[in-house]
Amino acid sequence: MAIHSFRPLTPSLRFTQLNRDETLTKGKRPERALLESQSKSGGRNVYGRLTSRHRGGGHKRNYRMVDFKRAVLDLPAKVQALEYDPNRTANLALIAYTNGVKNYILAPKGLKVGDTIVASDKATTNDFNVGNNFPLAIIPPSTRLHCVELVPGRGAQIARSAGAGLELVAVEDNQATLKMPSGELRRVNARCRATIGEVGNGDHNQQSLGKAGRKRWLGIRPTVRGMAMNPVDHPNGGGQGKSKGGGGRQHLVSPWGQLAKGFVTRRRSKPSNAQILVHHNGRKPRGKK
Numbered sequence: 021m022a023i024h025s026f027r028p029l030t031p032s033l034r035f036t037q038l039n040r041d042e043t044l045t046k047g048k049r050p051e052r053a054l055l056e057s058q059s060k061s062g063g064r065n066v067y068g069r070l071t072s073r074h075r076g077g078g079h080k081r082n083y084r085m086v087d088f089k090r091a092v093l094d095l096p097a098k099v100q101a102l103e104y105d106p107n108r109t110a111n112l113a114l115i116a117y118t119n120g121v122k123n124y125i126l127a128p129k130g131l132k133v134g135d136t137i138v139a140s141d142k143a144t145t146n147d148f149n150v151g152n153n154f155p156l157a158i159i160p161p162s163t164r165l166h167c168v169e170l171v172p173g174r175g176a177q178i179a180r181s182a183g184a185g186l187e188l189v190a191v192e193d194n195q196a197t198l199k200m201p202s203g204e205l206r207r208v209n210a211r212c213r214a215t216i217g218e219v220g221n222g223d224h225n226q227q228s229l230g231k232a233g234r235k236r237w238l239g240i241r242p243t244v245r246g247m248a249m250n251p252v253d254h255p256n257g258g259g260q261g262k263s264k265g266g267g268g269r270q271h272l273v274s275p276w277g278q279l280a281k282g283f284v285t286r287r288r289s290k291p292s293n294a295q296i297l298v299h300h301n302g303r304k305p306r307g308k309k
Contacts, residue, residue: 023226036230039223041111045101045133051114054124056083060239078239081106087123088167088175090139090153090213095119099135099151102127109182109224113151125151126167126180128217139213150217156188156196157210163188166219168198169212170292176215183225185218202300246275 022042028034063075084105097115100122105112113127115137130150131137137151143158159165164185167176179186179201189197189205196210229235232242246256251266255273259266272280286293288306296305 023223032231032233034230035228036234037226037228039221039227041102041104041221043102043132043220044104044111048101048103048114050082050084050103051122051124054085054114054122056085058083074241074243075239076241077236079106079237083107084112084124086112087125088177088180089173090125090215092117092121092123092139094138094140096136096138097123099131099133099137101133102131108180109221110180110219111182111221125215127220128166128215129183129220129222130217131220148216151215153213153215155210156208156212156214157191157194159188159191159214159216161188161190163216164218165198165214166217168208168214170208172209172211172213176213179219182219183222188214197297200300203298203302204296204300205298207295207297246273 022040023037024040025037026033058081060078061075063070063072065071084103084107095117097117099113100116101114103112103114103124111127112124113131114122114124116122128150135151137149137153138147139153140147141155141158143152143154148154148160148163153167156168165188166179166185168178168186169175170177178198184201186201187199189199191197191210194210195207196212198206198208200206246254247259247262249257251258254275255277256270257266259269263269271282274280293305298304
């Protein structure tokens with residue numbers, strides 16, 4: 021896996037840097053039984069109203085059904101292929117169980133074609149290899165993890181993007197303490213399952229698309245700065261150039277006046293707040309010492 025640059029034969033190639041993963045299986049088409057068609061919303065809700073801006077167009081995609089639950093226990097599975105997934109930053113690993121069932125999982129860093137992985141509720145010291153899946157209660161502390169559940173049996177919700185991984189700090193009183201990629205310390209039920217290792221394709225965020233067209237292929241439409249607009253169109257608009265009265269010298273806000281920076285958006289009444297020991301900025305929640 022490496023970032024690949026190009027000879028500057030065109031203006032766009034001069035700045036293009038793409039991630040070329042050499043570990044992906046060459047010429048492998050997606051597993052047809054694990055594909056689902058998906059339609060595009062263009063950022064509009066069921067009433068046809070725009071609720072998420074800058075979406076539209078892009079290449080057609082099929083959804084790959086990824087097994088985030090790893091519910092097939094004590095049955096070894098062999099990695100048959102490593103594949104690209106257009107719907108996420110991580111790559112996928114196609115695994116085949118000994119009973120013939122095939123599934124997609126997120127490909128962790130270091131997993132290779134031909135490796136054997138397993139999901140189980142019991143383990144020995146030698147079982148904590150990359151790709152294996154266990155409950156947090158039996159995983160040794162300081163182990164790097166990904167695809168971690170927030171609620172037992174719901175399926176993985178934490179650390180699923182390319183290069184993501186978190187650390188198991190401790191397990192005590194049926195509660196596991198996790199150090200999140202952001203630095204946040206959070207408790208979850210020790211019966212929640214997690215996969216050993218970090219998500220692969222870590223160079224994904226080092227890419228430079230090189231041209232506006234490649235952004236459009238991804239289904240992302242152009243974004244216009246608020247300070248480039250008129251006052252009627254945006255709170256940051258107006259002014260003769262960069263002026264104190266308008267044109268972006270105010271606090272950054274959305275087109276509807278919602279603060280974009282320095283404004284806490286997490287609800288204080290959110291039930292899961294009680295499970296946070298230390299926030300990502302190093303502060304402890306109110307009432308905790």
